[in-house]
Amino acid sequence: MLQRPTWERGTSTVKAQLVRSHYKAGITASGLATSIAATTGERVSRSAVVSLYRRYPILASTHPLSGATRIRRNKTVNDDVPPMEPDEVRIEGFTAEQAAAYDAAAPGVSVLDVTNRECRWPVAHGLFCGHPAQGRYCRHHTRRARRQA
Numbered sequence: 666m667l668q669r670p671t672w673e674r675g676t677s678t679v680k681a682q683l684v685r686s687h688y689k690a691g692i693t694a695s696g697l698a699t700s701i702a703a704t705t706g707e708r709v710s711r712s713a714v715v716s717l718y719r720r721y722p723i724l725a726s727t728h729p730l731s732g733a734t735r736i737r738r739n740k741t742v743n744d745d746v747p748p749m750e751p752d753e754v755r756i757e758g759f760t761a762e763q764a765a766a767y768d769a770a771a772p773g774v775s776v777l778d779v780t781n782r783e784c785r786w787p788v789a790h791g792l793f794c795g796h797p798a799q800g801r802y803c804r805h806h807t808r809r810a811r812r813q814a
Contacts (some may be wrong), residue, residue: 672707680717681724683744688728699729759808767805771795786810 687700696712697706702709718724759767772792774795779785784794784803796803802810 672701672705672709672713677720681721684714684717684724685728692730694730722774751764759805765804768794 672683675683683701683705687697687704692700693711694714698709698711698714701714707782712757715747727732768786771784771788771792772795773789773792774783775794776791779793779795782798784796784801784806786794786802786806787810788794794806796805800807
């Protein structure tokens with residue numbers, strides 16, 4: 666007796682064989698899932714097909730899917746990130762050099778030590794300004810936050 670291939674109880678190898686046998690040029694992940702579901706009599710979701718493609722990148726190269734589904738590689742932090750240029754500080758009464766000097770002279774309070782009475786303007790990685798503040802920021806950083814573009 667011939668057994669039908671199963672998706673739910675099948676190994677990843679069996680699932681990859683099902684994808685290869687149901688693949689047609691230009692098919693989408695949901696179309697592939699529908700085709701496999703019709704053959705196996707089981708529910709197969711688009712997400713299950715995409716997940717299989719992510720685990721087996723060779724499938725994507727030999728049996729590419731069409732549509733919006735793209736199998737992406739994991740990006741590193743610096744991929745496709747343009748270098749940031751510092752914004753020109755346009756504050757009435759302050760130059761960019763004065764603003765940078767103010768930030769450099771800040772006490773530098775850590776995230777765990779900052780209180781509600783200290784300025785929470787980030788001046789370095791994990792450090793806040795720390796100058797006395799009436800609200801969230803000190804007077805200097807309040808003016809910088811509300812600058813006119």
